Amino acid sequence: MHIAWLGKKTPFCGNVTYGREVTNALRDRGYQVSFLHFAQNTANQNSPPDCQEVSLPFLYKSQIYTIPTFSAGKVLARSLRQLQPDLVHASLTLSPLDFLLPEICQELKLPLVATFHPPFDAKLRNLTSGTQHLTYQLYAPFLANYDCTIVFSNLQRDLLVRLGLPKQKVAVIPNGVDVQKYEPGRSQAKSTLKNTLQARRIFVYQGRIAIEKNVESLLKAWKLSAMGTDSKLILLGNGPLLPSLMAGYGPDAGIIWKGFVADERQRIEILQSADAFILPSLVEGLSLSLLEAMACGLACLATDAGADGEVLAGGAGVILNTQRVADQLQTLLPLFRDHPELTEMLGKKARQRVLERYTLSRNITQLEQLYAQVVQSSPQPTAYTPI
DSSP, rough: OOOEEEESSSSSSSHHHHHHHHHHHHHHHHHHHEEEEOSSSOOOTTTTTTTTTEEEEEEEEEEEEEEEEHHHHHHHHHHHHOOOOSSEEEEOEEEEEEEHHHHHHHHTTTOOEEEEEBBBBTTSSHHHHHHHHHHHHHHHHHHTTSSEEEEHHHHHHHHHHTTTTTGGGGOOOOBOOTTTSOOOOOOOHHHHHHHHEEEEEEEEEEOOOOGGGTTHHHHHHHTTTTTOOOOOEEEEEOOTHHHHHHHOOOOGGGGEEEEEEOOOHHHHHHHHHSSSSEOOOOBBSSOOHHHHHHHHOOEEEESSSSHHHHTTTTTSSSEESSSSOOOOOHHHHHHHHHHHHHHHHHHHHHHHHHHHHHHHHHHHHHHHHHHHHHHSSSOOOOOOOOO
């Protein structure tokens, strides 16, 4: 089967990771995958039908949304005619093209599947969650024009259904992690980083340094907890709040800012060397960073924003309320520092939860089944005739 994948390759975010991991896994299973994404390089726009990558022109692109050029829709339609895929899968980039794509695919008689990523908090407990809820309200009616929309959790599905998306057009396929790549570290590797940092205990945050991630609450709690010189907090990622937060929280408090680490192997080694992972977000979808940390056997603390509480429910980690996160962490951080047996137990439970529900292999198998159902129920595509 030939899949035309519409997604993101830059800038780095969860959508980029999702697209890379899923398309690589599909290729490993024998699928032909063409990747269409927003890029300034337009050399591939007139590539032959067997090309593997197509660039779509844009005016602006960020981790959150994309503004295409006026010609991007025509480039997209022309590329799909040339590629003649069996199915189009759009990992939605919060772009105006998201709303145009169903019309293009209907004209070409191409089955169309979407993955809908935006974070949310079903309980609408803060301004950030309310803003994200507006995104769901905007998209729900338009997603009905897709053959099927993939979401990561039952909570996300129920929210879209309440907003008017037919239930039969929603499939819950959680994010998945390569558990051979993301696995617990060996004791020697753990001790290497700890010796380098002169640390007995290492805590990690990985994600954007932005308001919706609520990183400042974690930093305040860490500083107020007086974690001591032999405990370190490593922050992986960048974002708009990075400069201001770095100025107020630094090495004197045991806080280490790594910024964005492009080398995946290096990120994995940091996770494998740590004891606990903390995600204080106000809104989330289903955090890949959380799943990666769990797969590496870290004890995890995360807010119940989005589906993260669902992931940790039943003892796989500690679930925080999105209200007064700093107060909760100020109590929990010393507990995790002083009781290695607790973090070891929770780390094992976290790894087991991923093995049971959130492996990449399981994700791809469910995706294959969905593709087969959608293609079987769709009309034959329109043949491409070169002009």
